[in-house]
Amino acid sequence: MSPPGRSFVRGPAWLLVRRRLVQAPLVLLFVLVGGFLLLEAAPGDAVDAYVASLGGDAGLVHELRERWGLDRSPATRFILYLAGLATGDLGRSVAFDRPVLAVIAERLPVTLALAGGATTFAFALGTGLGILAGARPRGPLDRLLSAAALVLNATPSFWLGLLLALLFAVHLRWLPLAGIETIGAGYTGAARLFDVARHLVLPVSTLGLVYAALYLRLMRAGMVEAWRSDFVRAARAKGISRRRLVLRHVARNALLPVVTMLGLQSATLVGGSVVVESVFAVPGLGRLAAEAVTQRDFPLLLGILIVSALLVLLVNLLVDLLYARIDPRVELGARAP
C-alpha cells in the first residue's frame, strides 16, 4: 500500500491505522452507551421476558431480579459492566446462562462466513453486471440489467429467500433448506467444509442478490458519469480499444462509490442478515441480536454491539486503504481541509 521506499510504520497508511486505533475506544463507548440506553428505554426487563415465556409467581420474579442484578439502578449496572469490560469480561448472558464471549464465539464464525460470502458474491456479481450495463448505456443489455436490478432491489429478502428455498430445496431438492450442517453426520475436514458450504449456498445467495442489485446500479451510474469525462474523451481520441477504455478508464473511475458502499454495507450486514438467518435457520449474530433484544439480555446485546462495531471499524479501515489503491488521488492519512 505504501509507495516504494517508505516503510509502513512511517507511511500514510500507518497514520491512518494509528488514527483509527485512537478513535476506536471512543466509538465503542458511544456504541455501548447508545445500546444500553436504548435497551433501558424498551419496556420490560429480562425477568419480564423470562416470566412472559415460562411463567412464575411474585416470589420468583423478585428472586430472579435479585439474582440477575436487575434490582440495581441502571447507572450502577452500567458502571459494573464497564468495570468488567475493562478486565476483558463481557459478562454473562441472561438468556443463555453462559458467558457472553462463549455465546458470541459460537456464532461469529457463522456470521463471518455468511456475511463474507454474501459480500464477495454481491460485489463480484454486482460490479461485473454493472460493467456490462455501463459499457453501453441505454443499450438493450443495460435496460434489461437495470430493470432486473430494480426488481431485485425492491424484493424483500425474506420473500426472495423463501422463493429460492421452494425452488432449490423443496422442488428440485438440490440444496439443503435450513441449518449450517447435516445433523449427526459427523463429517470432518474437507467433507465438513463442503457440507457447510452446501448449507450456505441459499442464504448467501439470498443476502448477496439483494446487495448485488445495489452494486450493479451504483457501478452502472458511475460509469454513465465517467463516459462524459474529459479523460475518457481523451482516451478515445488516442484510439485505445473499447475493452481497454471500459475496464481501465471508465470502470475503474466508477469503482470508488461502489467501494464506499462496500464499507457501509458491512455495517448493515449483521443487522440485515437477521431475516435471512431466520428463514434459513442460520445460527448467526443477527438472530442472536434479535433474541438478545427480545429477551432484554443487555450483556449479550452489548457484547454483540462491541463485536459488530469492531468489525465495522476494521472493514472501514480496509476500505480506506483500498481507496488509495484504486485511486492514487486519494491521500491516506490526510485530514479534511
Place this chain on the structure above:
Amino acid sequence: MPLSRRHLLAAATSPFVVPTAPVLAREPHRGGVLVVAADTEPRNLNPALVASNGVFYVASKVIEPLAEMAYGEPGFTPRLALGWQGSADGKSFTLRLREGVRFHDGRPFTSADVAYCALELWKKHQNLGRVFFVDLEAVDTPDPRTAVLRFAAPMPAQLIENALPALTAVVPRHLFEGTDPLANPHNQKLVGTGPFRFVEHRPGQYYRLERNPDYWDAPKPHLDGIVYRVLPDRGAIAAALEAGEVHLAAFSAVPLADMQRLAKLPGIAVIDRGYEGITYLVTVEINHRRKELADVRVRRAIAHAIDPNFVVERIFLGHAKPAIGPIPRFDARFHTADQPTYPYDPKRAEALLDEAGLPRGPNGVRFSVELLPAPWFEQTRQMGDYLRQALKAVGIEAKLVVKDPAGHQKAVYTDHAFDLAIGSPVYRNDPAISTTILYQGGLPPGVPFSNQYGWADPAMDELIARAARTLDPAERAELYRRFQRLAAEQLPLIPVVEFTFLTVASTRVHGVADNPRWAVSNWAETWLDA
C-alpha cells in the same frame, strides 16, 4: 392409537384434518430418527423447575412425571408412580413408585428422588409448584418404593392427581442436592428416566436425543432418536415439511393458511388431537381500574359486541370453538354449560352502553380504550384487530398498542397500563392449577397470566378457597360449577374461544396424538415407517 367413531367423524368433518386410522392395523417399526421442528430454545429446560409447554416439548422425552394424562377413564397412565391414594383427612398423599427404573446415568430411581424434587425443586422453585405445593410440609420415604406427601392443610386428592402430569417431573437427587438448582448444568444437559437420553444441544441449531436402551418400558421406545431442529421462521417450517427435511411440526408451528395447502399434499397429514389436556382460551382481559369498565353492564356490552363464530371461522379457520366460560368442554368433570352467555348482539350491546350512561358523542364515539393484544400467538394479534373493529361498531374507540413479550408482560401484568388486553391462558387439567388465578383477588403485581385486572369479589375468593380445600370430588366439582356461573355473571374477563393446536406430520410418522397431552408427553410409542 385407539380412534373412536366420534374422533373419525370429527376428523372427517374438519376442514383439512386427515385421520390417522391406518395406524390401527400396523405393527410398530423399530428404528429411525424423528426430525421435529422447534421454534424456541428455553433458557431452562428442566421441567421439575419450569412447568411450561415450551419446556415439556423437548424435556418430556427425557424426564418423566409421576403420571401422564390418558383418553377415557380413569384419565391417567402411570409413569414413575404406579398408584396413589389420598388420606381421609386430605393431609397426606401416598405414592407407590415403579420398581427397576434407572436414571440415564445408571443410578436407581427411588422415593428419595421424589422427596428431594417435591421439597427442594417443585415447592421452592417451580413456576407452578411454588403456589401449588405451598402447604407441603414433608415427604416421608418409608421404603424406596413409597413416598408420602404430607401437607399442613387438607389438599384434595383429586387436585394432586390432576397435577401429576404437569407438576411432578423427577430429576436425580444426586445431581442436584447441594447445588444451586437454578444454576445447575443439568437444567440444560438433562438426565432423567425417560425413553430418550439427552445427547447435545447446539444453540440456534438443534437438540439431539437418542434411544434409552435401559428404558423401564422396554422394548419401547420405537425410535432410535429424536432431533429437534430449531427453525424460527414459520414459513420455513412449512417448506421443511414439504422438502422432507422435517417429519413433524407440533403446536400449530405452521401458519394455519399454509396448513390448508399442506393437508392436500400426498405424504403429509394434519392431526387435530393430542392437545385437549392443554386447551387454550382467547380472552378479553379488562382493567377494572378504568371507571367505565368497572361497570358490569359495559363488560356485558363488550361481550355482546364480539362474534365468537367469526373468530372461529376467520381467525382460527375452524380450529376452535366458542368458549363457554373459563373451563373448556374437554374437562367434563368441571365444565358446565349451565351459565349465563352473551350471544353476539350489537344492538343489545349498544342498549347496555346507553343504560350505563355512555351515549354516543357527536363523533359517534362513547369512550376510548387502549387495547393490547398478547404477542404469544398469531391469533391473539389477529383477535386484537378484530376486537378493535367489533368495538367500533358499538361506539367504543380502541387504540391498538402492540408490544413484544417483555413489554406486554410489564404493561399488563405489572404496570396495569392497559384498558383491554387479549390474553391466552392455558387450562391445566384442574381449575385450581391454572384457572382460578385469573379470578382470585389480591395478587401482587408482576404475576403473569393472573388477575392483574383490579377486580376483586369476596364471594369469588371464598368460592376459590373452598374448592381448593374440598376433599369430596363431587362437592368440589359443584363448587367449580358455581365458580363458572359467578364468573360468567360478573364477567371480570371475557372468554371468547377455546382452541387446541394442530400437528403436521409426514404420513411415515405413527403413534401420534395417543394422549391428551401428546405433544408434551414422552413419545415412547411414536414410530417411523421403514
